[in-house]
Amino acid sequence: MSSGAKPTREKILAASLELLESGQGNSVRMSDIAAKVGITRQALYLHFRTRGDLLVATTHYVDELHGGDERLIPSRTAKTGIERLDVFIGAWAGFLPEIYGIGKALLAMRDTDPEAAAAWDKRMQDMREGCEAAILALSRDKTLTADYSPEQATDILWTLLSLRNWEQLTVECGWSRADYADRMRSMARRLFVAEAH
Amino acid sequence: MSSGAKPTREKILAASLELLESGQGNSVRMSDIAAKVGITRQALYLHFRTRGDLLVATTHYVDELHGGDERLIPSRTAKTGIERLDVFIGAWAGFLPEIYGIGKALLAMRDTDPEAAAAWDKRMQDMREGCEAAILALSRDKTLTADYSPEQATDILWTLLSLRNWEQLTVECGWSRADYADRMRSMARRLFVAEAH
DNA sequence: TCCTTACTTGACACGATGTCAATTGACACA
């Protein structure tokens, strides 16, 4: 196994990520992370100013591991708006499970830690741009329904694809990841694509 | 026992509700509530075993104030499934703002307080029954789309109408309450009602 | 008068975050 080679900071991030992914979102304590790394709780503060700091750094670490935002940039191969919508939803559906734990933790400290809130908001804002791009592509194709303005449609898609909704549908409703992706694509079509006739 | 002034327990519930409604969800402390009532923090524990207990009691208090679940029971006047869906969404849209504060607080302690989690889950389960009834009405009318089974459609509607989604759309996207109700009805039709032609 | 009930006062325990001072151990360089 990889062991002492990695610098401590990275070991901390890896431990944090692992705990957040398996464990329950916000219940990961500083002492848990320290224990997993094999150092003292106080030593964490030699690398990160606060818990919020560490959590935010962990999200960047995730991006580093499995290439981050660029995965959400609409594929150039998508010819039609509909295709683009499908591809975007698929990419997001694949990305969501990877950020679920850390996202839950960040959301839980939203009210108390402005930095953590900002970090999560930034992520969601980036994701919203993907939604907007897909909707605008539909609009250019004249396949966007007349029922919603592009902005309203973006609001809706953005909300539909939220982490909380993913959580509810997979955890509470028991949808598989494939179910989620398929049905989200289906829902998006029904909602946003004008009937062709 | 005295019939003149409100009993303390009720004063506590009223204060709790008021703080939860105006203030930010989980940041309402026991001492805040006590201060608002004009009693000691410790005195709260003469009436409620724990903070979770008090919060749960506050939800029941809300029900008592503006008649609770029965408002979500599908109106008998709704002839078609579509009508029933509309009425249900309208009722829920009117109910949501009233339970927003308390719901946020309950959700925030979900991971730490099983009783609070159970109380919120019960509410959501009741709401889900309303979703299911509306979907089944569509199904009986043969107006439910073939794309989703009744259960899947219920999952979707239930998720769509979640408190978090309401929060995101009204707070972050700036939708008015009327916008929310109108667009949710529109979305539900697009999603669940088979094209008639 | 005595009793009960509701509430107060003041202290304390716990768990979590965050801080600080003093110390240890290793490695480098000279």
Added chain:
DNA sequence: TGTGTCAATTGACATCGTGTCAAGTAAGGA
């Protein structure tokens, strides 16, 4: 061989919020 630096340790302590406890007080009823 010594000197300095850096990372981490140890142990104590502050702060906040929840929850508990013992003793005291004020009001009303029998």
